[in-house]
Amino acid sequence: MAEIDARLAAIAERFAAQAGEAAAEIAAALDREDWAELARLGHSLAGRAGMFGYGAIGDAARAVEEAVDAGLSSEKIVGLTQDLLAQMAKLNRA
Numbered sequence: 001m002a003e004i005d006a007r008l009a010a011i012a013e014r015f016a017a018q019a020g021e022a023a024a025e026i027a028a029a030l031d032r033e034d035w036a037e038l039a040r041l042g043h044s045l046a047g048r049a050g051m052f053g054y055g056a057i058g059d060a061a062r063a064v065e066e067a068v069d070a071g072l073s074s075e076k077i078v079g080l081t082q083d084l085l086a087q088m089a090k091l092n093r094a
Contacts, residue, residue: 001013011052012052012053012054015048015049015054016054016091019057019088019091020088021032021090022041022045022088023085023088024087026041026042026045026085027085027091029041030078033074034066035068035077036071037069038065038077038081039064039065039068041061042061042062042063042065042068042084043065043093045084046058046059046061046062047067049061054091056087057084057087057091058089059081060083060084060087061084063080063083064077064086067080
């Protein structure tokens with residue numbers, strides 16, 4: 001069991017290390033107002049984040065995806081995406 005826990009911890013650390021790259025992709029899609037790409041990135045991130053114990057990031061990513069899918073205003077999508085990016089920035093400070 002300890003070996004599995006160690007492997008999961010290593011994968012979670014790798015997720016955290018790659019968060020900067022994911023955040024850059026999300027910020028770039030936001031700058032382009034590429035809502036479809038933003039939804040795709042949110043969907044992908046939501047699944048990975050939740051799997052590795054980053055529930056707040058997963059929830060924020062899912063909120064972005066759902067906002068785009070629901071056709072909410074660009075202002076709402078921008079606000080949710082900024083919330084997501086703030087959650088991701090916390091990984092770099094931890």
